[in-house]
Amino acid sequence: MKFISTKLNGAYLIELKRLEDERGFFARSWCQKEFLDYGLDANLVQCNISFNLKKGTLRGMHYQIAPYEEVKLLRCTQGAIYDVIIDLNLESSSFKQWIGVELSAENRLMIYIPKGFAHGFQTLEDHTEVFYQMSEFYHPECARGVRWNDPTFAIEWPIEDPIISEKDRQYEDFKG
Template sequence: MIDIQKTAIKHVLVISPRKFEDHRGFFRETWNQSALKDAGINLEFCQDNQSISFERNTIRGLHFQTPPYQQAKLVRCGQGAFLDVAVDIRRGSPSYGAWVSVELSAENGKQMLIPEGFAHGFRTLMPNTEILYKCTAAYAPECDRAIRFDDPDIGIEWGISRDLAILSEKDAMAARLSECGSPFTWDRSQ
């Protein structure tokens, strides 16, 4: 059994798989294509990624890939905890530039489903945090893009100032959403 919760932005979902626990440990089914298809989620993932951030307050993102390698992602935590963020970058969308965040942890087992047309980023809340995510398209460096995590036009509440954030050079140099020219357009029929 899987609990699926809507967020403030349509199509960004929080998925909470059931946890079976006893004296030995626990079991959790983190992906079941058939069960999620029955719930209206019909995605084909082709790549699984793993990321470990050694330090608390590491921020990765906001990242997205342009067509033809745009990605939907299903993100979860293997170890530790992080604040996961999705930003709507679909031009014309009623929620363009809006964001949602969810704390994902090894303990709570929650996952965030981020559709195509969204930028994704996260801030680690604990040292040695492991992020695991499935993607619907393979990594394509020529399509890889980034938006400033602290873009004032978006206004994400990361709970940390820029001077305390641990960033890659790429993320530190990222452009604002207004400068990046999003290739995504909102489809009114969705």
Template sequence: MRFTETPLSGAFVVEFDKIEDDRGYFGRAYCAREFEEHGLDPTIAQVNLSGNFAKGTIRGLHYQAPPHSEVKVMRCINGAIWDLIVDMRPDSPTYLKHFGIELSSENQKALYVPEQFAHAYLALTDGAQAFYSASAFYTPGAEGGLRYDDPALGIDWPIPVEIVSEKDASWPLLG
């Protein structure tokens, strides 16, 4: 596996090495030992699958507040998504900075999202599906969110946001 750190400290793009032959390919999508060797939390408490009917659907920006913070490892298994994270660590030099990357069934990249990062993804194709692990159980009272269109964040989404839940549209603005 290959781990490439993003401009936001602690967040990594994870790629697997493909072994190909006339049948297709094989590659390790996850290895707790390799995650630990890179200083990453290998814990998996739950695995989630999220499907989207239409291109332009956004989910997020979500996070869980301490002590219920969670690590996520995001992967797109059908179609393509724009995966975006925002550093919510107040003591971080990249506080409120964001990073986005296309994850797709074609490029097979994953994004390691550290604790105390807000996370969202935007479906770039109809039928996009995300498959992701979380290091902690979802705790409803610990959930928080940021508006995807908050001017204080200055996020330039690659395509227009067409479908957003009422909950995600109603998070308060930062400033």
């Protein structure tokens, strides 16, 4: 795997190193030792799948607060998404900054999202599936979010008028 630093502290894009031949390719998508070598949290305890029927579906921006902050390792296994993360760590030099990256079944990129980051994505194709690995179990009492169109962050989403849950529409403006 190739770990590519982003402008956000502790967040990485990860490219698979493909061993190709006439049959196709083989690639490792998870290795605890490699993650530990980069000083990353390698304690992944739960995996989830998000399947989205329609292009333009937006899920986010979600995170969990202490004591159940979570790391996420995410990739798109079918279709394509515009994946967005926001650094919400108060002491971070990249506090309140965000990045967006296209993850797709075709490019096979992964994103490592550290603790203290909000995360969300918008589907770029119908029938899109996203696979998550997380370092913490889901604790609804610690689940939080920031609004997808909060002016504090001014995220530039690729598709206007998203398909979005009422819960995700109702988050208040960020105060921090």
